Amino acid sequence: MAAQSTDERVNKVTSKLFKKYTTLKSFAEADLAELENDIKSVGFYKNKAKSIKETARILVEEYNGTLPTTIEELVKLKGVGRKTANVIMANIYGIPSIIVDTHCKRLSNRLGLVNSNDATKIESDLRNIVEPQMYTVFSNLMVYHGRAVCRAIKPKCDVCAINDVCDYFKARK
Structure with a gap:
């Protein structure tokens, strides 16, 4: 449900949703109009x-x-793309994964690690420069840094701990 919604909004909706629909079967058998109404705010x-x-x-x-x-099997599911599949691999199965969300995409480009807006290419490029055991940690740090400091609008470059290695910051000087 995260696409085009904030994590805060999704967390609010899912907390109620999982109380109402407690099993996969209950989701599968849900009345579509009622389910739509339950998640209408996303x-x-x-x-x-x-x-x-x-x-x-x-x-x-x-x-x-x-x-x-x-x-490969996860992305066959309706509504599941590589980002979600990588989140599942990392957080459910404990398999280090590069998770390219909007923050990772923005930061990877601003830092000069990649030069692309294609999430699949970014994932591939980052796999070539990040140690495999660090994939998930790297991804989580990119998300946290993107939310807190390197925002899409009005990034806090002056207080950024990594601005000395950031192409975006250097270009703004």
Whole structure:
């Protein structure tokens, strides 16, 4: 549900959602209009409700209620892209993963680590420069730094701890 929504909004919605729908089967069998209403405050709620319901159905019917364990299988699920698949790999299965969200994309370019807006290319490029065991830690740090300091609008370059290695900061001087 994160696409085009803040983490704060998604967390607020999901806390209520998981109290109402306590199993995959309950999501799969949910009334679509009711599910849409339950997540209405997040962007693109109609498409997201369809994806949630369909993915829950697939997981129940085809995967015995368990998440697939590979990126390739995860991205086959409706509404699951590489970012979400990598989040699952990192946070559920403990497999170090490069998670390219809006913050990672912005910071990777500003720091001069990559020169692309394509998330898949950025993920590939970062895999070439970040040690594999650090993939998840690196990704989490990029998210935290992007939220707190290197914001899309009005980045706090003057207080940034890594501005000495930042192409964006150097170009602004």
